[in-house]
Amino acid sequence: MKFYLSSFLFLFSIHxxxxxxxxxxxxxxxxxxxxxxxxxxxxxxxxxxxxLRIASLTNKSIINVTNIPEVAYSSQGxxxxxxxxxxxxxxxxxxxxxxxxxxxxKITLYLASAELKDNKLVxxxxxxxxxxxxxxPAHMGAKIAFLNDGTLLLTxxxxxxxxxxxxxxxxxFGKIIRINRDGSIPQDxxxxxxxxxxxxxxxxxxxxxxxxxxxxSGEIYEHEHGPKGGDELNIIKPSLNYGWPAITYGIDYxxxxxxxxxxxEGMEQPLFTWIPSIAPSDMIFYEKDLYPExxxxxxxxxxxxxxxxxxxxxxxxxxxxxxxxxxxxxxxxQDSPKGYIYLLTDGPNNKLIKILPK
Amino acid sequence: xxxxxxxxxxxxxxxxxxxxxxxxxSISNLIWLNSVNMPIGIFKSLEVLLxxxxxxxxxxxxxxxxxxxxxxxxxxxxxxxINFHAKYLYAFAGACAIGIAMYLMVVxxxxxxxxxxxxxxxxxxxxxxxxxxxxxxxxxLISKNYDYTFIIRYLGVLYAYIILGFSxxxxxxxxxxxxxxxxxxxxxxxxxxxxxxxxxxxxxxxTLIFALLGVVTLxxxxxxxxxxxxxxxxxxxxxxxxxxxxxxxxxxVGEIFLGLWPIFLGITILIKR
Numbered sequence: 001m002k003f004y005l006s007s008f009l010f011l012f013s014i015h016x017x018x019x020x021x022x023x024x025x026x027x028x029x030x031x032x033x034x035x036x037x038x039x040x041x042x043x044x045x046x047x048x049x050x051x052l053r054i055a056s057l058t059n060k061s062i063i064n065v066t067n068i069p070e071v072a073y074s075s076q077g078x079x080x081x082x083x084x085x086x087x088x089x090x091x092x093x094x095x096x097x098x099x100x101x102x103x104x105x106k107i108t109l110y111l112a113s114a115e116l117k118d119n120k121l122v123x124x125x126x127x128x129x130x131x132x133x134x135x136x137p138a139h140m141g142a143k144i145a146f147l148n149d150g151t152l153l154l155t156x157x158x159x160x161x162x163x164x165x166x167x168x169x170x171x172x173f174g175k176i177i178r179i180n181r182d183g184s185i186p187q188d189x190x191x192x193x194x195x196x197x198x199x200x201x202x203x204x205x206x207x208x209x210x211x212x213x214x215x216x217s218g219e220i221y222e223h224e225h226g227p228k229g230g231d232e233l234n235i236i237k238p239s240l241n242y243g244w245p246a247i248t249y250g251i252d253y254x255x256x257x258x259x260x261x262x263x264x265e266g267m268e269q270p271l272f273t274w275i276p277s278i279a280p281s282d283m284i285f286y287e288k289d290l291y292p293e294x295x296x297x298x299x300x301x302x303x304x305x306x307x308x309x310x311x312x313x314x315x316x317x318x319x320x321x322x323x324x325x326x327x328x329x330x331x332x333x334q335d336s337p338k339g340y341i342y343l344l345t346d347g348p349n350n351k352l353i354k355i356l357p358k
Numbered sequence: 359x360x361x362x363x364x365x366x367x368x369x370x371x372x373x374x375x376x377x378x379x380x381x382x383x384s385i386s387n388l389i390w391l392n393s394v395n396m397p398i399g400i401f402k403s404l405e406v407l408l409x410x411x412x413x414x415x416x417x418x419x420x421x422x423x424x425x426x427x428x429x430x431x432x433x434x435x436x437x438x439x440i441n442f443h444a445k446y447l448y449a450f451a452g453a454c455a456i457g458i459a460m461y462l463m464v465v466x467x468x469x470x471x472x473x474x475x476x477x478x479x480x481x482x483x484x485x486x487x488x489x490x491x492x493x494x495x496x497x498x499l500i501s502k503n504y505d506y507t508f509i510i511r512y513l514g515v516l517y518a519y520i521i522l523g524f525s526x527x528x529x530x531x532x533x534x535x536x537x538x539x540x541x542x543x544x545x546x547x548x549x550x551x552x553x554x555x556x557x558x559x560x561x562x563x564x565t566l567i568f569a570l571l572g573v574v575t576l577x578x579x580x581x582x583x584x585x586x587x588x589x590x591x592x593x594x595x596x597x598x599x600x601x602x603x604x605x606x607x608x609x610x611v612g613e614i615f616l617g618l619w620p621i622f623l624g625i626t627i628l629i630k631r
Binding site for chain 1: 380383384387390391394396397402405406409410413414416417468469470471472473474477530
């Protein structure tokens with residue numbers, strides 16, 4: 001009886017579309033924001049209120065990881081990204097980004113490392129604290145990725161109220177940060193020898209970057225939320241200025257002009273701009289074989305357009321909307337070790353959906 | 359008219375205040391852009407100021423109307439019991455209304471400051487001052503008796519305010535403006551681009567000028583001129599669909615609205631005279 005019931009529920013949770021089938025593997029999550037695969041069956045995921053949890057995708061069991069730092073959960077802040085160390089199999093190390101109050105006053109972005117042992121974080125330490133203090137956790141960024149040289153990139157958003165600071169190098173608003181895995185600063189960072197610049201800055205002039213991908217060839221791609229119009233896909237190179245808010249293709253939510261300029265010498269142009277905004281929330285570069293039609297494509301989840309944008313790396317002007325049948329605001333996308341694509345929907349009571357190939 | 363002057367005084371004072379408030383954000387933004395060596399000149403400054411007045415202004419107009427309506431109603435009651443110069447009470451009420459409105463916008467919008475010009479202490483003081491002058495202007499409006507021309511002028515200015523948005527788009531961002539009508543500007547030949555830009559820009563700027571001339575002179579001919587152009591646009595929109603087989607669209611609804619509005623003002627002037 002139990003078998004038939006579970007089979008019935010399983011069938012019920014599979015939706016089909018013209019090209020793909022969708023299977024809901026987890027639901028009723030508490031504002032889950034990011035996830036990473038520990039194995040084909042097991043994921044480690046964050047929930048914005050401050051929970052780090054391990055879920056089995058086959059038996060649906062969920063375990064809480066303990067010894068999590070206190071986070072400032074409101075607006076766009078909370079426990080954000082979780083990633084595994086490139087040497088996780090030998091050192092069990094993970095990294096989490098989160099927003100928290102500094103001395104119970106203003107909020108900023110933190111990056112911590114810890115070892116995951118027996119469902120507990122041990123040797124947890126803060127390896128980066130952004131010099132980007134704000135009264136509310138808006139535009140945090142908080143995405144983490146590893147470069148092929150083993151150093152780590154972290155996106156730090158412009159804080160909305162502090163957008164102009166994205167153009168100065170004495171703070172972490174609107175910056176991509178590059179540090180070593182122990183928090184120290186690589187000596188080949190682009191601004192290391194600049195007197196009035198923070199030496200961990202890698203690139204600047206960004207807004208709210210929520211997609212960060214490093215391809216196997218080592219190229220760094222990033223996307224960021226624009227204001228009303230003007231979401232961008234960029235290729236990131238050290239020391240470059242990406243222009244926000246001095247140049248932009250969008251206007252403010254209030255309708256006000258942010259800048260009448262869309263380009264200027266010394267400021268980078270995006271590879272791709274979305275007008276109107278799609279609100280890009282995460283991105284992978286799919287290099288596996290399970291979905292041949294998606295291989296070597298960027299897959300970008302979107303909150304507003306409620307789909308996944310497929311963009312071919314060889315022709316960035318062509319994009320396709322995928323999984324529109326789901327009709328969910330999509331928060332995060334990952335591919336499993338075997339290559340299956342999983343999508344995390346956005347908001348409270350969100351769910352994890354597996355995409356079954358054609 | 360005696361009762362009608364109060365709501366129209368609120369609407370007029372709010373519009374006056376919005377004219378004072380929007381440049382605070384625009385100018386603070388322009389100052390910053392200039393500080394990072396962006397080539398800000400007169401043309402770019404004008405673009406920012408006018409677009410902000412039109413787009414940001416509409417949002418602020420709604421907020422200020424609500425704030426002023428509450429503040430001036432309360433102040434109207436208080437003036438019956440407080441023996442103090444009413445003009446200063448209304449001015450103070452205007453400042454309070456703007457201060458509270460700006461505060462609530464932050465609280466209700468995830469603790470984020472939507473108005474760039476309100477992020478500094480100086481900016482906040484300037485916003486309060488704008489509210490102060492708005493309140494003072496309100497008192498000025500209600501302390502006199504008006505005839506129907508007050509309402510005609512208000513509705514004429516509001517009409518011109520709406521047309522201003524279309525005009526600005528065609529003057530400063532023709533690509534976007536053309537796209538709204540289904541044209542990809544850069545795909546057109548040079549002559550076609552030129553024809554499109556000059557015709558559309560003339561269309562909107564001319565009707566804007568007609569409306570403003572109507573407001574200043576109260577000569578109904580100007581309002582009729584603006585109205586006839588939009589009514590013609592609606593008629594020929596529909597004939598293009600019915601006779602020439604172009605795709606049906608709903609733009610004619612807006613055209614009829616923008617045509618009937620000034621015609622109504624013109625007819626009112628004729629009747630009253």
